[in-house]
Amino acid sequence: MIKAGHSSLAEEVRERVLIATRARFGQYGYNKTTMAEIAKDCDMSAANLYRFFEDKQAIGAALACQTLAEKERRLRDVIVQPGLSATQRLEAFVRALFRFTYEQFHDKPRIGELVEMISRERADIIGQHKEVTRSLLATVLAQGNASGEFDVRDPSASAETVIVATTIFCVPYFLHWYTREQFEQLFKQMMELIVRGLEKR
Amino acid sequence: MIKAGHSSLAEEVRERVLIATRARFGQYGYNKTTMAEIAKDCDMSAANLYRFFEDKQAIGAALACQTLAEKERRLRDVIVQPGLSATQRLEAFVRALFRFTYEQFHDKPRIGELVEMISRERADIIGQHKEVTRSLLATVLAQGNASGEFDVRDPSASAETVIVATTIFCVPYFLHWYTREQFEQLFKQMMELIVRGLEKR
DNA sequence: TGCCTGAATAAATTCTTTATTGTTCACAAA
DNA sequence: TTTGTGAACAATAAAGAATTTATTCAGGCA
Numbered sequence: 431m432i433k434a435g436h437s438s439l440a441e442e443v444r445e446r447v448l449i450a451t452r453a454r455f456g457q458y459g460y461n462k463t464t465m466a467e468i469a470k471d472c473d474m475s476a477a478n479l480y481r482f483f484e485d486k487q488a489i490g491a492a493l494a495c496q497t498l499a500e501k502e503r504r505l506r507d508v509i510v511q512p513g514l515s516a517t518q519r520l521e522a523f524v525r526a527l528f529r530f531t532y533e534q535f536h537d538k539p540r541i542g543e544l545v546e547m548i549s550r551e552r553a554d555i556i557g558q559h560k561e562v563t564r565s566l567l568a569t570v571l572a573q574g575n576a577s578g579e580f581d582v583r584d585p586s587a588s589a590e591t592v593i594v595a596t597t598i599f600c601v602p603y604f605l606h607w608y609t610r611e612q613f614e615q616l617f618k619q620m621m622e623l624i625v626r627g628l629e630k631r
Numbered sequence: 632m633i634k635a636g637h638s639s640l641a642e643e644v645r646e647r648v649l650i651a652t653r654a655r656f657g658q659y660g661y662n663k664t665t666m667a668e669i670a671k672d673c674d675m676s677a678a679n680l681y682r683f684f685e686d687k688q689a690i691g692a693a694l695a696c697q698t699l700a701e702k703e704r705r706l707r708d709v710i711v712q713p714g715l716s717a718t719q720r721l722e723a724f725v726r727a728l729f730r731f732t733y734e735q736f737h738d739k740p741r742i743g744e745l746v747e748m749i750s751r752e753r754a755d756i757i758g759q760h761k762e763v764t765r766s767l768l769a770t771v772l773a774q775g776n777a778s779g780e781f782d783v784r785d786p787s788a789s790a791e792t793v794i795v796a797t798t799i800f801c802v803p804y805f806l807h808w809y810t811r812e813q814f815e816q817l818f819k820q821m822m823e824l825i826v827r828g829l830e831k832r
Numbered sequence: 833t834g835c836c837t838g839a840a841t842a843a844a845t846t847c848t849t850t851a852t853t854g855t856t857c858a859c860a861a862a
Numbered sequence: 863t864t865t866g867t868g869a870a871c872a873a874t875a876a877a878g879a880a881t882t883t884a885t886t887c888a889g890g891c892a
Binding site: 587588590591592594595596597598603604616619620622623624625626627628631 | 788789791792793795796797798799804805817820821823824825826827828829832
């Protein structure tokens, strides 16, 4: 395979391809988007796409990585946001998780096909993202320990527990189990329970 | 339709049909089990099945109801089991939920087809079961209030929250996300968090 | 009359064939 | 050499034909 180099030009092309692909995948889904269509959107031949991406799956993977990176960026924003107590930060963190998932699937339901493919074929990407998320949440809990708000023995383990408890808010599978209003109500109650469970007393 | 009466004889036949069906659905799944096969197992014609059940879906629904009734029976057992603190009862309750789901799908993975069909076509059955489960758990929390162990404003709402937090242990969808050992670890940590969150202080 | 069946029919499933799509490669333009 | 393309090939999906299955019903047997 002739692999395109790492010149900024090549990166620019990759970026353009991903932008076109994002629109296609969002509107028509992973399966019904053809390489020819993506190529046409970028004014190039389908064959030429292969100079920038291994194959169609690699385009999907790159798109997923981009999206998860954006999600992680928003989580980091919560972490560095000044003037929040650990409790507020924890709540904002989980809310950011929920909001991101909800928005992602509300206007673009067909993006689920991409998620399904990545979960099946590239579990490593999901796993790494989960690890990052857990690690970020652990820092929030550790901050709470430091400030005297929380009393958490193992921040990393507790972060995992909190993520499991709030799974329903972050896994697309559940988005149609409840209405938005019900989610809001459940979210409020869940955060109350979790905070009470972590609090120093 | 000639509807079979409610004689104990008809009930006996229905019972035999369900026993045969359970074996078939467990081994081959809902979709690949034919009415003819079920009928043969019961030494009758396929046509005769329709004197006892509306259609194939109704057999599946009856089987699901039977299974959920058994699950509810086990939950009630936990509730009346003597000599437990509210905390222990809560833990036993959630563990019973987990164990039932796990056992159900461990030796009979193809039973998932039935669950999928019921979730899609007979959401009412699932909804009623969820309601019963929530109600039973609410009594455990109320007991905890009475004994001074818990401090729960709205036992019904908190029951819902606890169920949501432990969804991962009870929804077949997640059974392959973690190993049994990981589930045990998560379970332990989750119960710790929840109990701390409900405790009177 | 009550209880059950085999044959008939319509709906769903599987199998087969055809068309589309993903991917490679030899080669052309710059 | 670098950047790209159209044509060829293999894999996948779509469409259509053949088969199986769910369901009904007229009638047989106690």
